[in-house]
Structures are given as C-alpha cells and as structure tokens.
Amino acid sequence: MPKREDKRNYQHSGKSKYSRYSRNETVATREVIQRFLIVCEGKETEPNYFRSFRVPKDVIDIRGLGQNTISLVKEALKIMKEDGNYNQVWCVFDRDSFPVKNFNQAIKDAENNDIKVAYSNEAFEIWYLLHFEYRDTAMSRKDYKKALTEKLNKKYEKNSKEMYEILKNKQLQAIKNAEKLLEQHNPPNPVNDNPSTTVHLLVKELNKFVRP
Template identity: 60%
Template structure:
C-alpha cells in the first residue's frame, strides 16, 4: 500500500487504484461457449486489463495441463481454470483443483454445473438437484427458455450480480471443511467475478 503526505507532515495510507495497473488474465474454460461468452462480456478496457478467454472443451485435468502450456507460451498475471463437477470422477475433479493450485492458478469451479452461478442471482440454493433442474429454474426466473450459449446473459443478470456473490459466499460457508467434489451445490465462480470487477469501468 502506498502512502501520501498529510498537511501535518505525517503519512496516511492510500490504496493503489487497481484500475491504474494493467493485468493480463488467462481464463481457460471447460465449456466451449457458455462460460467464455459470459466472461468475455465483462466491460474491462484493454488499457486496464487484458482478458484472454479460451473455451477448450476438455475435462478438468486436461484443462489444467492446457493452462500450464499456455502460461509457458505467454506471460499472464492471473490464470483461472473454470470447470464443472458434471459427470467427471471425484478424483479427476479434486486432482484438477489441487494441480491448478500447485501451479499458482486459481479455480472457479461449479458443483454441479456452471448454471448454478446463474440460479444464485435469483435464489439461494443449498440442495443438490439434477443439472436439468437448473435449466428449468432459469426458464422460470428469466420468463423465457434459457439459451445455454447466450451472449447476452451477463447483461441480463448484471443487476442481480451482488445477490449471486452473496449467495455463493453463504453457500460455501456451509461446507466446513470444503470438499469440492462432494459439496453439491457449491461454486467459486464469484471469486473470479469479484477479481474481474476490480477492472470493470
């Protein structure tokens, strides 16, 4: 934290404005369209931060390996791996999280599906439900049929984003200690959202 001189000659702390710091994000997603379309919608000016989003269509472990390869090719300040529990084995899911963290990467996971993050914009959900039920809930909340690869969902949900973050935090707090592969429902997508929001203008 930097400090500025006061009129009395002393110093007071002054927060560094994160918007003055250019950051490079690499966000690798398990999904090829749903998650990339969402994260590409954040209004982050290129002179403030550069966001490189890739939808790779790989299982969690392969996704982390791909992130490692991409990080070796270019310099990034933050690397995020975005993947769901879905039908992947608990071993693959948990190992991918551990492997990512060992590389210094951050993980935005969802158990069971990314759409949980969307549902949390409307309601607090702490009961495990089938993936298809997420879609039914979104149909009701949106008053239309939810389009999985929507390019407008970020804007549609934006005003409720603070609610989603609060619900996601409360949900994670219910698991002590957390065991991501078993904690259904749970998500850490809000951590990535909060990080990107530091650079939104």
C-alpha cells in the same frame, strides 16, 4: 520562500498541469497492471459470460477449450509456459459427470501451480441461479435449466451471449449467496459439495477492472 501552489485552480479549471494524466488514463494504467488468462472447460457458455465483462481487451485472454478438468489445467500450464505474461490464471470447470478423483485432483493440480479455480458443482448454471435465490439443495444440470427458465420467464439458452447483461443488476446478491453457500461446506470437499461454486471469486477480481 517559493510560492505555495494553489491546487484549487488545477482541480476546477480543467487545464491542470497534470491533465495529460487524466482520470481515464490513470484508470487505464491501473487496469493493464493485471492480465488475466481464463481457460474454460466449455467452448461457449462460460467464455460468452466472461467476455461480456466491460474490461479492456488487453486485461483478459479467454480460451474456451472444450476439455475436461485435468486436461484443462494441463493446457493452462502449457499456455503459461508459452506466454508467461499473466498476473492471474484461472481455470473454469464443472463437476458435471467427470470421475470423482479427476475433479478434486484438478483443483489440487491447479493450486500447486498458482492457478486459481472457478469451479461449479454440479454446473456453471448454479452461478446464474444464485442471482435469483439462495439454493443449497443438490440439483442436476436438467434441474438448473428448468429453474432458470422459470426465473427468466423465458427459455434458458445455455450458450446465450446475453446472460451477463440480464443478470448484472443482481450480481451482488449472487456473490453473497455464493459466499454463504461455501460457508455451509466446512471443511470443503468440492466434489461432494453439491451445490457449490467459486465463480464469484473470479467475478470479484474482474470487477476491479470493469469500466462504467
């Protein structure tokens, strides 16, 4: 009968026969299984935030296009056709001042093409504000800037590259607040659900690949 392998030696010696498949390599292998395309309406605010996630560079492809809702979805489809090697494709856009029909239609167009949407009504800044408090009253873009300036104890800079680091310790609370906010809108009607956001859905997906 073959001898039973003593696995304890491999666990503690640091010289396991499986050493070339180290924990870091295993994590890295798991990480590259998923590749994200994140197409953002804004050229700086949203891309700066998502680029700050500590995930391997080959996991995410972030494009800040400066296009509106429906055009953004069309551009995402174009990129997908040119390079179909993506496991998840996301469009990130705001309700902002775009026509009512464009906002809901963009979400519908995206879903019909297996594209996920991280939308915000009225603005992306609702996601930032939810790190500090639950807010279910309608706000304008101007209101968000004022509220964030108060919460940050300094002037809110829209295109700041520091927001992820500033907010990351409060991220779990933001996710809970965003989920609670969506539950208030039943059935959902994104164009009228002010405030609301699904940014947390993308954040939760990216967090699966964040390195310490």
